[in-house]
Amino acid sequence: MKKALSVLVAVALIIAFAQVASAQEQKAAPKKDTSKPGGVVVETATATATVDAVDAASRNVTLKFPDGRMQTFEAGPEVRNFDQIKVGDQVKATLAESVAVFVRKSGEPASSGEVRAVKVAPKGAKPGVLLVGTTEVTAKVEAIDYKKRTVTLKGPEGNVKTFTVDKSVKKFGNVKVGDELVVRVTDALAIVVEKP
Secondary structure (H helix, E strand, O other), X not given: OHHHHHHHHHHHHHHHHHOOOHHHHOOOXXXXXOOXXXXXXXXXXXXXXXXXXXXXXXXXXXXXXXXXXEEEEEOOOOOOOHHHOOXXXXXXXXXXXXXXXXXXXXXXXXXXXXXXXXXXXXXXXXXXXXXXXXXXXXXXXXXXXXXXXXXXXEOOOOOEEEEEXXXXXXXXXXXXXXXXXXXXXXXXXXXXXEOO
16 A cells, blocks of 8 residues: 555656646736646546346356456445346446645645545445545655756655656746645546346
C-alpha cells in the first residue's frame, strides 16, 4: 500500500502539472496571478457479462464475457437478493475514477488517508452494489529548481523524490518550498444485474 501510494503521488504529479485548470489560466487581472496549479482528470469504463452458471450452495456466479472468457466469482453475504440471479442475466459494471491534484500552502504534515462507502440493492430488487472510495495523499514540496523545472517532494512515509515538471504548466513559478501537493483519487464502482 505504501509503495502504491508513492507511485500514485508520482503519477498524479505528472498528470496534474500536465493538465492545469484552464479556468485559472483565463483570468485577466492587473495583479500578479499567485494561484497554484491544479487539475482534475476523470475516466470511466464499462464492462458487461452474461451469467453462465449459478451455484447457490457456494454462492458462486460464473460470468461469460463478450470475448468468450469465463470467470467465477464468489458473492459474499453482503450481496443481497442473491437468489434472484439467474442464468442469462446480464451483469454490468461501470468504474469511474477521478484524480484531483492541486497545490496548497502548507498547513499540515504530509499524510495519507482513505474513506470507503458501500450501498447495496434494496430487499427484493435485482442484486446490485455501489462502492465508492476516496484516497488522499499529500506530499510536501522540499525543493524547487525553476530553471531545470524540477520539484522535490517528501511523501507521508518520509520518502523524498525529485520530479520534472512539464513545460505546459504555466503557474509552476507560483509553487513554493513548503507548499503541499495533494492527490485525491475517488473510485466509484457500480455493479448491477439486469434481465436480458
